[in-house]
Amino acid sequence: MNRPILLPQPREFRTDGGETAVPSGVRVVGSCLQEASLDFALGEFLSEDGVPVSIERDGTCGAEGYCLSVRTDGIVLRRSEAAGEFYGLLTLRQLLSQAENGKIACAEIRDEPDLRVRGLMLDISRNKIPTTETLKKTVDFLAALKINQFQLYIEGKSFRYPSLEKFYGADCDVLTASDVAELDAYCKERFVEFVPNQNCFGHMSEWLAEEELNPLAECPEGFSFYGVRTPASTLNPEDGNSFRFVKRQLDDLIPLFASGSVNIGGDEPFELGEGKSGKACARIGKGGVYLEFMKKIFSVVQSYGRNVMMWGDVFKEYYRQYRDSFPQDVTILEWGYNADSFTEDVCALYRDAGLRYCLCPGTSLWNTVTGKTEVMRENVRSAARLGKKHGAEGILLVDWGDGGTCQPLVCTRLSYATGAAYAWNTGAEQETEIARYLDRFEFLDGSGTFANLLAELGNYYLCADRDDANATKVFKTLYVQQTDCMNVDEGNFEPLFTNRDFERMSARECLKTLEYLEQIDSRLGKVRMEHAEGKVYLREFEWAVGYLKHGCKLGAIKAENRQFTARELRALSEEIERLNAEYEEIWNLRNRRTGLRQSMMRMRALARKYGAILGDGI
Numbered sequence: 001m002n003r004p005i006l007l008p009q010p011r012e013f014r015t016d017g018g019e020t021a022v023p024s025g026v027r028v029v030g031s032c033l034q035e036a037s038l039d040f041a042l043g044e045f046l047s048e049d050g051v052p053v054s055i056e057r058d059g060t061c062g063a064e065g066y067c068l069s070v071r072t073d074g075i076v077l078r079r080s081e082a083a084g085e086f087y088g089l090l091t092l093r094q095l096l097s098q099a100e101n102g103k104i105a106c107a108e109i110r111d112e113p114d115l116r117v118r119g120l121m122l123d124i125s126r127n128k129i130p131t132t133e134t135l136k137k138t139v140d141f142l143a144a145l146k147i148n149q150f151q152l153y154i155e156g157k158s159f160r161y162p163s164l165e166k167f168y169g170a171d172c173d174v175l176t177a178s179d180v181a182e183l184d185a186y187c188k189e190r191f192v193e194f195v196p197n198q199n200c201f202g203h204m205s206e207w208l209a210e211e212e213l214n215p216l217a218e219c220p221e222g223f224s225f226y227g228v229r230t231p232a233s234t235l236n237p238e239d240g241n242s243f244r245f246v247k248r249q250l251d252d253l254i255p256l257f258a259s260g261s262v263n264i265g266g267d268e269p270f271e272l273g274e275g276k277s278g279k280a281c282a283r284i285g286k287g288g289v290y291l292e293f294m295k296k297i298f299s300v301v302q303s304y305g306r307n308v309m310m311w312g313d314v315f316k317e318y319y320r321q322y323r324d325s326f327p328q329d330v331t332i333l334e335w336g337y338n339a340d341s342f343t344e345d346v347c348a349l350y351r352d353a354g355l356r357y358c359l360c361p362g363t364s365l366w367n368t369v370t371g372k373t374e375v376m377r378e379n380v381r382s383a384a385r386l387g388k389k390h391g392a393e394g395i396l397l398v399d400w401g402d403g404g405t406c407q408p409l410v411c412t413r414l415s416y417a418t419g420a421a422y423a424w425n426t427g428a429e430q431e432t433e434i435a436r437y438l439d440r441f442e443f444l445d446g447s448g449t450f451a452n453l454l455a456e457l458g459n460y461y462l463c464a465d466r467d468d469a470n471a472t473k474v475f476k477t478l479y480v481q482q483t484d485c486m487n488v489d490e491g492n493f494e495p496l497f498t499n500r501d502f503e504r505m506s507a508r509e510c511l512k513t514l515e516y517l518e519q520i521d522s523r524l525g526k527v528r529m530e531h532a533e534g535k536v537y538l539r540e541f542e543w544a545v546g547y548l549k550h551g552c553k554l555g556a557i558k559a560e561n562r563q564f565t566a567r568e569l570r571a572l573s574e575e576i577e578r579l580n581a582e583y584e585e586i587w588n589l590r591n592r593r594t595g596l597r598q599s600m601m602r603m604r605a606l607a608r609k610y611g612a613i614l615g616d617g618i
Contacts, residue, residue, distance in 0.1 A: 042096075143192050203233060261306055337469070449523070473555075514553065
């Protein structure tokens with residue numbers, strides 16, 4: 001038999017080329033798992049008449065480790081703890097899924113993870129809030145790949161805080177307490193820790209926009225961000241009501257989760273010291289004011305017996321100055337989203353300070369539509385390998401939603417699988433195995449080509465002369481739109497990209513990227529996904545290619561610095577209307593409607609601009 005697909009790749013795998021028969025599946029003897037966990041691990045391969053899988057306790061296995069022996073005379077799984085049994089059975093399921101004529105390869109597998117924390121954080125606060133069913137499917141995908149932590153990033157009104165009910169409209173469809181409780185139980189059955197995540201200092205714009213809450217802002221009238229006037233986003237740490245407001249939120253959220261940790265964010269308090277806290281910052285320093293406020297929040301989390309997690313950007317800036325007064329029982333989350341973001345020096349800072357920390361690479365999906373495959377891969381690999389070398393707790397893969405979270409679900413699967421694979425086995429090169437796994441188990445693509453097409457699509461950014469951090473040039477062309485349409489719905493555009501940030505693509509770059517995308521499009525006909533989920537994946541992929549191609553066409557015309565012809569304009573207008581309609585249909589298949597209008601604002605503004613020009617008689 002061919003070597004079976006196993007992901008994450010196990011630490012040790014040996015086979016003598018033999019086979020063992022499993023004609024009617026397996027039954028587990030001596031399991032310590034709950035029925036729901038056992039059912040997830042083996043699913044349709046569980047059978048009362050199946051070949052017995054003997055579970056034996058072995059103290060030499062790590063807490064999440066296992067030894068799986070598949071021999072002609074039987075199947076034995078040895079483990080120390082329940083998690084090891086669960087992960088061993090997941091590996092067995094992958095073997096069973098590849099049975100040929102009712103037989104699977106005989107093998108000896110000894111395995112355990114390199115990193116204790118193997119997590120994903122999904123941003124649900126920038127327009128797109130998945131349905132509970134979609135979130136469950138994502139948890140299933142992660143758990144099957146031995147991910148053991150899941151966070152939903154919350155800022156603003158993406159969660160319905162019971163104590164703040166008056167601030168929500170009747171048609172506001174967001175995550176509720178009952179949704180969280182349901183997801184928490186669902187995660188627990190799959191050995192995934194569902195960690196509450198709420199930003200508590202900066203990133204408070206949606207709340208501070210409320211008239212009643214605006215006085216809590218550091219700069220109530222807003223502030224200048226790269227030369228653009230931006231709404232207030234940071235709480236005034238000197239106002240006791242700021243702390244009381246955050247405490248109300250945490251008191252609503254924390255009890256819904258069984259997790260022993262709480263992520264309180266704390267990153268990017270942009271206005272700190274620029275407004276009401278200016279005098280205090282001048283007196284004891286920005287770091288001192290920041291730390292005093294965060295310690296109050298620490299106390300709330302610790303009153304529930306939970307561990308504090310927080311972002312490391314502000315901490316890292318001031319740690320040496322305030323290290324003697326900084327609590328040691330905090331887990332620092334060090335984020336970085338470029339290929340070279342993580343360094344030996346940064347890891348050594350946390351290691352030498354004796355602090356718990358996780359490295360947080362990114363999916364590279366935000367402001368790109370499809371991600372940047374090579375950046376993501378190197379970012380994840382370096383985080384996992386440096387984390388193991390320098391004693392990190394693990395990695396937390398971060399999937400932000402900047403730009404309206406317009407990346408479709410299909411584009412997440414490659415980065416999520418990459419994060420899972422390298423968090424478990426940091427040393428192996430796993431790209432080939434990741435593609436094989438996705439085609440076989442997630443996309444069910446009979447041609448075995450779709451995963452590689454997805455990876456290639458995520459490399460469209462390489463057609464430009466220069467890479468942009470946390471974005472691509474094509475996306476910026478679509479975002480800024482280069483059609484003087486920023487006055488449409490003026491005031492509703494997040495000033496994410498300014499003229500300082502935007503370098504217009506050359507006509508040559510646009511045409512090169514367009515040709516690359518058309519080449520990918522032409523190969524999509526080989527893909528064979530007949531199941532319903534696969535057809536949705538194909539729709540998402542086709543929309544992503546079409547939207548990026550639209551950006552290339554628009555960018556090429558503007559780069560030539562000429563007027564649109566009537567034919568070009570009508571073609572672009574019809575195309576964006578079709579793309580917008582498809583985007584909305586795909587959105588409604590997986591996500592709550594709340595946030596759709598905001599996510600589509602730039603797309604619809606572009607369509608209106610085309611229409612306005614056509615209406616002028618062109």
